[in-house]
Amino acid sequence: MQSVFITLTFGQFFDKFYYCTFFTFINHSYMQSYIPIFMMIGVAAFLGVVFLTLQRFLGPHRPNPEKLSTYESGMPPIKTARERFSVKYYMVAVLFILFDIEVIFLYPWAVNFRSLGMFGYVEMILFILILLVGYLYILKKGALQWD
Amino acid sequence: MGLEHAFGDTALTTTIDSAINWCRKNSIWPMPLGISCCGIEMMAFAMPRFDVARFGAEVFRFSPRQSDLLLVAGTTTYKMATVVRKIYDQMPDPKWVIAMGACTSSGGMYRTYSVVQGIDQFLPVDVYVAGCPPRPDNLLHALMMIQEKIQRGESRGTPMTITAERAEQQKLLQIQGVANN
Numbered sequence: 001m002q003s004v005f006i007t008l009t010f011g012q013f014f015d016k017f018y019y020c021t022f023f024t025f026i027n028h029s030y031m032q033s034y035i036p037i038f039m040m041i042g043v044a045a046f047l048g049v050v051f052l053t054l055q056r057f058l059g060p061h062r063p064n065p066e067k068l069s070t071y072e073s074g075m076p077p078i079k080t081a082r083e084r085f086s087v088k089y090y091m092v093a094v095l096f097i098l099f100d101i102e103v104i105f106l107y108p109w110a111v112n113f114r115s116l117g118m119f120g121y122v123e124m125i126l127f128i129l130i131l132l133v134g135y136l137y138i139l140k141k142g143a144l145q146w147d
Numbered sequence: 148m149g150l151e152h153a154f155g156d157t158a159l160t161t162t163i164d165s166a167i168n169w170c171r172k173n174s175i176w177p178m179p180l181g182i183s184c185c186g187i188e189m190m191a192f193a194m195p196r197f198d199v200a201r202f203g204a205e206v207f208r209f210s211p212r213q214s215d216l217l218l219v220a221g222t223t224t225y226k227m228a229t230v231v232r233k234i235y236d237q238m239p240d241p242k243w244v245i246a247m248g249a250c251t252s253s254g255g256m257y258r259t260y261s262v263v264q265g266i267d268q269f270l271p272v273d274v275y276v277a278g279c280p281p282r283p284d285n286l287l288h289a290l291m292m293i294q295e296k297i298q299r300g301e302s303r304g305t306p307m308t309i310t311a312e313r314a315e316q317q318k319l320l321q322i323q324g325v326a327n328n
Binding site: 058060062064066067069071073074075076 | 163210211229233241
């Protein structure tokens with residue numbers, strides 16, 4: 001009888017501790033299910049801080065200009081990687097994607113060529129002709145001319 | 148290694164050093180330089196049949212920033228030597244080097260104008276592996292020897308104790324003195 005009493009009081013105490021002291025903002029059973037995740041995040045952050053601090057004190061630090069230079073697979077770096085390049089690359093890339101998709105659409109048609117028969121053939125010719133008009137428009141506009 | 152500068156060579160630092168070396172030797176991260184045919188055996192050494200993961204060295208890093216063992220596997224030409232040296236220089240201390248195969252250790256059969264006659268002409272090599280190419284077992288043995296060196300706190304490239312570091316500084320000062328004179 002006494003042991004039951006103790007368990008009850010401990011449970012009540014624990015509940016109060018849980019709700020009021022520890023996570024005051026968590027007072028739904030719904031939020032309660034997230035407590036393990038919060039604990040996990042806490043432990044992960046703690047461990048990260050501990051390891052970073054330890055390596056600061058335990059690890060040797062012997063920096064020199066050669067060691068801190070940019071890694072280019074052993075080649076001496078020429079200039080910074082952050083530089084501007086021509087917008088024409090963008091144009092060519094977008095047009096490439098357009099006609100690449102066209103080729104991708106040809107593949108399933110080619111696989112089912114026999115079952116689709118004449119209907120599929122004519123449909124595909126129409127599809128290619130529509131894109132051909134677009135291609136001629138691009139050529140006329142001079143989008144593929146580099147200079 | 149860092150701690151000595153704060154506490155000196157005491158029982159505390161030597162004990163911690165021993166523990167750190169134990170961790171270090173069981174978590175070697177190699178930087179593979181498969182420059183030539185030895186690279187194939189080096190790949191076998193990492194694969195399940197020979198399984199370098201048993202020694203904790205399976206994490207091959209393709210960046211010198213994250214590695215502490217340089218695995219030079221293959222004929223090193225003069226053109227490549229600058230690259231090898233640069234990658235070695237960019238690795239953080241402490242670092243170790245394995246010269247794998249006859250060509251890397253001594254130039255091997257390439258006694259020509261274009262091949263460096265042993266990478267120890269421009270790198271401090273810790274372990275040489277004989278063979279043309281060596282079997283992956285040989286490379287595993289070399290790795291175990293590197294582990295023994297690490298546990299003893301030895302490295303050809305990095306001064307591992309404060310006394311060794313001071314000696315290196317003295318040497319550098321002497322060289323500079325010679326250069327100034």
